[in-house]
Amino acid sequence: MFADNRVKNRGISGDVSVGVLKRLPQVAAGKPAKVFLLIGTNDLARNIPADTVLQNIFRMAAYLRRESPQTQLFVQSILPVNAVFGKFAGHTGKGAQIKNINTQLQQNASTYKYSFIDLTAAFANDKGELAPAFTNDGLHLTGQGYALWKHLLYPHVLGLEPKPALIPLPQQLKWNPGYFRLQGANNIVVKKKALRPEAERLRQVLSAKGVTATIANTAPRNEPYIQLRLGKVKAPQNATEAYQLEVTEGKIVITANAAHGVFNGIQTLNQLIRDNELVDACHITDWPAFAWRGYMVDVGRNFQSVPLLKQQIDKMAQYKLNIFHFHLTEDIAWRLQIPKYPQLTAPENMLRNKGAYYSEAEMQDLIQYCRDRHITLVPEIDVPGHSAAFTRAMGVEMQSPGGLALVKEIFTHVSKTYDVPYIHIGGDEVKITNPEFLPAITKLLHQLGKKTIGWDPGGNLAPTTVRQLWMTEGPRQPELKYIESRHLYLNHMDPLESVTTIFNRRLGDTDKGSDQVMGATFCVWHDRNVLKEEDVLHMNPAYPAMLAFAERSWQGGGYPGWISNINPHAQTQLAAFRNFENRLLNHQQQYFTGLPFPYAAQSGLNWQLLGPYPNEGDITKAFAPEQKGFKPEKAALPAVGGTVVLRHFWHPLVTGVLENPQENTTWYAYAQFWSEVSGPKKFWVGFNNLSRSYNSDSPAAGTWDNRGSAVFLNGKPMPPPVWKRPGQKGNSEIPLLDEGYEFREPTIGNVRQGWNTILVKLPVKSFKGTDWQNPVKWIFTVVPLGEE
Known part of the structure; x- marks a missing residue:
């Protein structure tokens, strides 16, 4: 069975x-x-x-x-x-x-x-x-x-939770006694023609679970059934996505104000049907806190095939995300076919994945694929910055008069070809030499019936252009609309840190969306070249972060500030994270078999941070915790998690566990864990987690990192990996291979039966990196992995 x-x-x-x-x-x-x-x-x-x-x-x-x-x-x-x-x-x-x-x-x-x-x-x-x-x-x-x-x-x-682990957690959920027997449910009742596509989707869901169902207009007598219906569902915001889901012994009824709400209810029902036999009786009333819940992929730098994109879109739909932000153009390559100008997508004008682009037919297919799942595709054609590929192909710079005319022609074609409500125009990281450029582009797009989005900070955008925040803090202008993407860039995040950070994030500095704060988008920028397209998902925690983002953007709430660690002092906050982590781990097992999902249980790891010990610039200097028989006294500082950030490279904007970190100091982290048996055990161990956007150097041979970090298991040092490219100088065209613990083989350590000790040595000299490509992120990861 x-x-x-x-x-x-x-x-x-x-x-x-x-x-x-x-x-x-x-x-x-x-x-x-x-x-x-x-x-x-x-x-x-x-x-x-x-x-x-x-x-x-x-x-x-x-x-x-x-x-x-x-x-x-x-x-x-x-x-x-x-x-x-x-x-x-x-x-x-x-x-x-x-x-x-x-x-x-x-x-x-x-x-x-x-x-x-x-x-x-x-x-x-x-x-x-x-x-x-x-x-x-x-x-x-x-x-x-x-x-x-x-x-x-x-x-x-x-090894799952007693009740189905729902992500995102519904706004209102009550479990009731009894069960609905799935295998006897052969009828999907739907009266409204507008809900036939949703009924067909539900039929496919049931078919995958071994239930052959038919779609009918009326409920059968004395037989269990599932009904999809339109009705009045009260919700404080975003009513078109709200739904009610009622499971009793005789029927399951999903009621919503619109088809999108019915779709959302089906996603929740799919999670309730976890054993393909019985569905626990319950009553759910649910709605999203934010109307805009987006996921961005950058295919300008590293091309992704349509099947890989659809895999990610399917996961977005499963977790009720509704915006697919498609970053199509970059200095590296222009990826969208413009039939009049084939030179834009010619191989000789691309620096990577030469000749790889999306045809008009593929783009139309992706738009419809998203629309079928109630997801809006937002194409981004980045102007006037990030446009070296355009310049190579067209022979003119965008902000020149000739370049502006070409860009207007391209945007006109895109607007008339693709039925999308928004077009993202970029506008960031560029010196504006033609102040008329962006106003002219936004005016044109608005005349063509499109809404525009641009990055903030960025160029001189129109007041009606939605600002997508990506860096700076500060007051917002009340007349503008915003999308939050600050501290939501996965390319800068350690996998375990990403889930902690995004779960705690207070999106747009508000508990729920409004006319001004539409919502948020989390982003996968992978500036560095990759060997194969799947590496973008292996090296960036897209799927674990997606679940954390789905939870936060649907539930709302969160905590002020940019947080990178689990807070051991706030018990309510810690309990909430542990509850979410348990559900996350359930989903990892149930829905991501064979897919990259770099995450391991971390909320049960309790550390004592000991220090600071002045090292006077000598990172090899040893202190009392390294002495045999050392017994740590009451913790100088408690910490929780598999990844602990002492000082972020964006300190003090992003806080680490040390309120006042000092250069030329050494800290130690001490923890214990229990093993039922002795023998070899797998660990995630790391001290750097290189950003995939900086051209950072690889660790030297025989070291964990360039700070002199070390880890001891039961008093014995754990040797660092034999790096494939030790000491490799950072280069955007040289892919990462094994620098991250999440995409290399785990470290093996010999454990003993009973209690085991971990001691982590964390020296630092200067907080200033050798250059801007090598920022100092004072961090460590040590996680004893569960058995497979």
Whole structure:
């Protein structure tokens, strides 16, 4: 029923506890990750005393603990029985003994170090007997009973939250008793023609889960069904995207004010259907805090194929993002076909991925692909900056009179060819030599019925052009509209830091969107060349960050400032992050198999930061924490997380854990973790996490970084990687290979059974890098990874 080759059935019909004991060595020899045990009914039918059954189960727990200590044991309560059918009297007459054993199993779980799973509450009627709905003989389960059993075990088998982990978390969610049986739901009821595309989408969702459904105008009598309907859903903002989702035992109803809301409800329903059997009863009323929830990819520098783009668009849709910002032109290359000017996309005028561009047909296909998923594609043609490719192709500089005429002609063609409401014109990182250039472009686009967006800080944009913030702080002008992208650039972020930062971000310095603050867009800029297109997703934490951004942009809220670390002092904030991280890890396992998803559990890592120790510029100098037998006293400073930023290279705008970091000092970080077994273990270890936009140097041979950082596991140094390009001087055309812990093989360290210690040495000399391409980001990452 699990359709998972990792799940092995070792049960035997008619077996008793002694039989399990005799076969247990064969199971333990395989060192399984988990064992699920349910035994005892047949023992009692043979009049084996309850105490004997209990002792046999306790012996099983002790044996597994001794022979395979890393195995998690889950002991299930013995299922209730019911004598009403008059069958299997020897079994169904043992209800009292079953209750007694289950009570003892629950009470002794901590003593024998197993997890107890209570099945009785779900399977019993109000008399404590096996409910007739789940059996036809009082002992054995029907198909419906097995579906419920799978549903109850599913989160334990896969290590998931007890209830489906929803991202983004709905604004209002109430779990109710009962379940909707998915496999009996063969009818999708929809009356409005406008919702037929959504009904067809839901039909495809159900088909992928093994349910063949038909779309009908009316609900069938006495059969379960799923209904999609338009109705009044009250929401404080963004009502067109709001929805209600009601799951009961007999039906599932999604109600929304518009088709977009129904689509959003289907995405939530898809997450509720996690075991393909039962859907937990619940009531959800939901709406987004921000109307603009965007994701930007830069294909000007590194081309991405249409299938890879569609993969990302599908994930956007799954998490209710609704803006695909498509950065098409750069100094490196112009990627959008303009039929009148084929030289723009000619190979000889591109510096990378020569000859790779998007045809008009491909662009139309992407626009429609987004529209089908209620996503607006926003093309960006960056003018007048980032335009060296244009100059190479056309032979004129954009801000010249001839260049302006050509650009106006191109924008006219783009506007008339593509049905998109917005066109992003860039406008940043350029010296404005023609003050009439940007006003002329925006005037033209507005006359052509397009809305415009430009970067801020940037050039002299029109008052009606939406500003997309990318750097500076400061007051906003009340007459302008804004999109937040500050501190949302993944190319500058460590993977673990990205989730922490984005989850904590207070987008646009406000709790929810308004006429002035439309929302936010997080961005993947990868300035450096890559060996293959997928490296952009391997080296930038696009998918983990997407989930954090989806949560924050939908939920709203957040915390003031630019935060790069988990805050150990704010318990409510820490609890909220841990709750989100658990859901994130669930989604990593369920929905990102085979996709790059650089994230590992980090909120349980507690550090003691010891220092500062003055090193007088000698980064090799050792201090007390490195001495044998050193026992750290009360922490000078607590920290939490797999990645800890002591001082960001944008300090003090982005805060690290040190309020007043000092040059020529050494800090140490100390932590402990438990291992059930001794032997080799995988770790993520890193001290640099090079930005993918700076041309930073690779570490020298035999070092972790150029600051003298080191890490000790149980008092022994962990050697740095054998770098593929040690000491490589930064160069935008030389791709990164293994410089980041998330895209190289994990470090292997030998752990011991029981408690293990990690000591991280963190010296620093100057906060000023050798040049602007090598900024000093005082940071470390050490994460013991879970077993695969």
